[in-house]
Amino acid sequence: MLNKNIAIVGCGVAGISASIELQKRKIAHTIFEAKRFIGGRFYSFYDPKLDFEIENGQHLFSSAYINFFEILKFLGTFKYLKTSKNLSVPFISPSGKTARLEALTFPNQFGFFLGLLKFPFLSFKSKITLLKLIKKVNAESFSTTNSISVKNFLLSNQQNEEVIKVFWQPIGVSIFNNDLENIPSALFFETFKKAFLGENTSFVFSTLGSSSLLAPFTEVINNSPDYRINLNKKIISIFKEGEKFLVHTNDGEKYEFDDVILCIPPQHLPNILPANWLGNNYFRFLRVLKHNPIVSIYAIFEKELFKDDFAFLLDSPFHWIFNKTLIHNYKKDVFLYSFTTSNG
Numbered sequence: 001m002l003n004k005n006i007a008i009v010g011c012g013v014a015g016i017s018a019s020i021e022l023q024k025r026k027i028a029h030t031i032f033e034a035k036r037f038i039g040g041r042f043y044s045f046y047d048p049k050l051d052f053e054i055e056n057g058q059h060l061f062s063s064a065y066i067n068f069f070e071i072l073k074f075l076g077t078f079k080y081l082k083t084s085k086n087l088s089v090p091f092i093s094p095s096g097k098t099a100r101l102e103a104l105t106f107p108n109q110f111g112f113f114l115g116l117l118k119f120p121f122l123s124f125k126s127k128i129t130l131l132k133l134i135k136k137v138n139a140e141s142f143s144t145t146n147s148i149s150v151k152n153f154l155l156s157n158q159q160n161e162e163v164i165k166v167f168w169q170p171i172g173v174s175i176f177n178n179d180l181e182n183i184p185s186a187l188f189f190e191t192f193k194k195a196f197l198g199e200n201t202s203f204v205f206s207t208l209g210s211s212s213l214l215a216p217f218t219e220v221i222n223n224s225p226d227y228r229i230n231l232n233k234k235i236i237s238i239f240k241e242g243e244k245f246l247v248h249t250n251d252g253e254k255y256e257f258d259d260v261i262l263c264i265p266p267q268h269l270p271n272i273l274p275a276n277w278l279g280n281n282y283f284r285f286l287r288v289l290k291h292n293p294i295v296s297i298y299a300i301f302e303k304e305l306f307k308d309d310f311a312f313l314l315d316s317p318f319h320w321i322f323n324k325t326l327i328h329n330y331k332k333d334v335f336l337y338s339f340t341t342s343n344g
């Protein structure tokens, strides 16, 4: 063990990831989690009345989530993920018309181009401008800057309102949980290329609830004297005294650490950091970040609505509908769906 003791604040996916990295480096640490359970927004619970496992957060992963998959491999639960065979997104229009945008099984982007040509919710003109831009974005020489929003970048690259609404907006909402006006373009296209244009890109689902995927983490921590987790202990303030960090919890306890890793959503940081830190360059980003909730509503139907794992809803306050019965392979005579609205 290295002669260092570190605090991790928050035990969502970020806190768990930080802990695993410290474990790999043999660094002692203590995790503080305000709730009585781990996972943060990535959690699920069994509802005895409905007799279904209900998911709070995660519904869909991309094959680009390489670091997240490393966490699950470490915990031994990677095997519970299932990967869709190809990159195929069913779209449902307000009139109920359904069509899929899919990458056909041809190498590289060629399959995606062919799939796009068959997609009925875009005019031929929109498809051509879209294909031109994707070709440009996919070139090795492509670069853009984070000082331009995705919306402005698209408008200056001949993308019309139709292609923005039907193609780019769903991608912005699903990856960044935000409107295209607020997403920096360099970051957007870097992620877009990894998630949609890379080799063997696909969508990934969990056949288990999120909490079951993370469950072995508590056991790993409890089996080592060098790692600790304090549930139901909220950090209320952090100070620096000399070389040490002093951490105060809501039950009046004080702890001393060599370093602190903050793994809580940015909007909570001003509540616990010293006021004079918030003005410095490092934390300046907090002033510009906005918080956009994602909400899922569950509904049970007597009939099966569609036979895909999920679909994108065009022109709807709900963006996604997830077919939980299919994803979790439930064998019942009713069907569970979750309607998710991003960028709330």
Ligand SMILES: Cc1cc2nc3c(=O)[nH]c(=O)nc-3n(C[C@H](O)[C@H](O)[C@H](O)COP(=O)(O)OP(=O)(O)OC[C@H]3O[C@@H](n4cnc5c(N)ncnc54)[C@H](O)[C@@H]3O)c2cc1C
Pocket (backbone or CB within 6 Å): 009, 010, 011, 012, 013, 014, 015, 032, 033, 034, 035, 038, 039, 040, 041, 042, 056, 057, 058, 059, 060, 061, 233, 234, 235, 236, 263, 264, 265, 268, 272, 294, 295, 296, 340
């Ligand atoms: C309805 C919904 C659907 C979603 N769907 C998807 C999806 O399909 N795909 C996808 O990739 N992402 C999805 N997400 C987003 C994803 O769940 C989150 O991005 C991810 O779980 C965030 O993890 P985190 O560790 O950064 O933060 P959190 O999960 O928020 O974890 C932070 C933890 O810190 C704790 N904490 C906060 N303050 C303190 C304090 N002062 N002291 C101690 N502990 C504290 C909190 O209790 C929490 O447990 C969805 C989210 C929601 C809500």
